[in-house]
Amino acid sequence: MKAIQILGSQDDHNVILSNSLPRPIPTGNQVLIKVHAAGITADEIIWPELYASPNRVPGHDISGTVESLGSQYEGPLSLGQNVYAMIDAEAPQGGQAEYVIAMPNEIAIKPSSISHAEAAAIPIPALTAWEALFKRTNLDHGSKILVTGASGAVGVMFVQIAKKLLSAEVIALASTSSNTMLAELGANQVVDYNNLNWHQGIHDVDAVFDTVGGEILTKTWSTVKKSGIVVTVADPAPKWAFGRGQPEELQDHPEVRWLHFILSPDGDTLSRVASLIDDGTLKPIPVVAFEAERAIEAWKFAAQRGRKGKAVLEFVAEK
Ligand SMILES: NC(=O)c1ccc[n+]([C@@H]2O[C@H](COP(=O)([O-])OP(=O)(O)OC[C@H]3O[C@@H](n4cnc5c(N)ncnc54)[C@H](OP(=O)(O)O)[C@@H]3O)[C@@H](O)[C@H]2O)c1
Incomplete structure (x- = not known):
């Protein structure tokens, strides 16, 4: 074959x-x-x-x-x-x-x-977003969420699922060329990562869902509220992933929770996602x-x- x-x-x-x-x-x-x-x-x-x-x-x-x-x-x-x-x-x-x-x-x-x-x-984009939003975290409806890499495959699913199923206030980090697409998918605000100080205008988010890692992930810590959570799936993973220690950012944000995970296959979730696509909820x-x-x-x-x-x-x- x-x-x-x-x-x-x-x-x-x-x-x-x-x-x-x-x-x-x-x-x-x-x-x-x-x-x-x-x-x-x-x-x-x-x-x-x-x-x-x-x-x-x-x-x-x-x-x-x-x-x-x-x-x-x-x-x-x-x-x-x-x-x-x-x-x-x-x-x-x-x-x-x-x-x-x-x-x-x-x-x-x-x-x-x-x-x-x-x-x-x-499958991978939807399962990653679903696992982060419904299995790895327990966010209230209406939570304020920052999604990095929002124009990417995983980001597009994060934005939509957070908006449509959690009624979240979604801040999407992406280049301006994706503004229209992300607004149509439900992002409340699209922030341009080309502005190096993009993080200074974002405050008190309940959760960060990061798909980029590196410097972008580091900057997200200042956007999270005291008891919020930073979740990353980025590849390469941060130094602290896979049980290799703690994020340095905890020094300044000691009560923020943090998580990196690798997704798992899940046919049942794919069935639910298929229904949500067929009924027009997800694009x-x-x-x-x-x-x-x-x-x-x-x-x-x-x-x-x-x-x-x-x-x-x-x-x-x-x-
Ligand atoms: N841990 C897990 O289980 C898991 C699961 C799925 C995916 N992942 C990982 O998650 C990441 C995203 O996957 P994907 O399929 O969504 O990739 P993708 O479709 O290529 O999207 C990547 C996104 O990140 C943005 N980006 C890349 N570098 C950036 C930078 N330096 N600054 C700002 N934005 C940047 C891109 O924006 P531009 O288009 O503007 O460049 C794009 O929106 C990959 O690293 C993938 O390996 C991990």
Whole structure:
């Protein structure tokens, strides 16, 4: 089957389109999905688990159809159904291939109102925002929230879910070129990160949801109220992530809580997100689709700053 592979090392790698990998066979309760489209998260090219995987096929977010079911599968899916999923980072093969194995708890019925390419952009961004907002924090409705990297794939989902499901007051940090899009998604205020003192005008937020890290994350600490929380998912993660110590900012903000986490696959949440997309509550993430044959170009595009749209690879052309 056709599959993208990342050859080389974390420091020196190249993207290839291979034609020699065998089509996986589902066993037990596994589900084989014929991949129509797969999302690209550019940072994955430096994730160690990709280099530890047997065939180095990247990609976790997919949309496609159920091709076959393991002999012990007893769930509701049937052959030919349109589904989307986030494949676990530890899975032996990623989703940028014509076929991929997914576990039942990773899969949901695809939103029917959007294309496979649009659906393939949604799982990681939506699951990250959902986990941060509903599983990792316990914010009141109407909370004041600062989202950094708000024009990115994860940011777009943070802004919308916080606004629509938590009635939050959302401050979005992004370049001015995203003002219109973010206002349409419900941001109350868009603050331009090109103004180096952007943080000085923001006060007393209940929570920061950071997708950028580095200096941007450092500056967010001064915007949070005394008992607020700073949550980051940025890659590279801050020095204090993974239990490696405490943020230096605690010296000046001792009562602020802080959290970094890595998301988990969750088919049930994807089902809820699909309903919210189909009923118009949530808008899909803008995408730029590339045929699998243009994988090198797609991966380069995915790594660019300021691009409009998430890169998605198509293994089956959309009708
Ligand atoms: N921990 C987890 O579980 C988890 C889950 C999902 C994603 N992530 C990580 O979260 C990050 C965001 O993912 P994504 O898919 O949303 O990426 P993305 O679509 O590329 O978006 C990145 C966003 O960050 C902004 N940005 C980048 N550098 C910036 C800087 N120096 N100053 C201000 N803004 C900056 C970009 O703005 P411009 O377009 O204006 O450059 C864009 O809005 C990535 O690092 C990803 O690896 C982690």
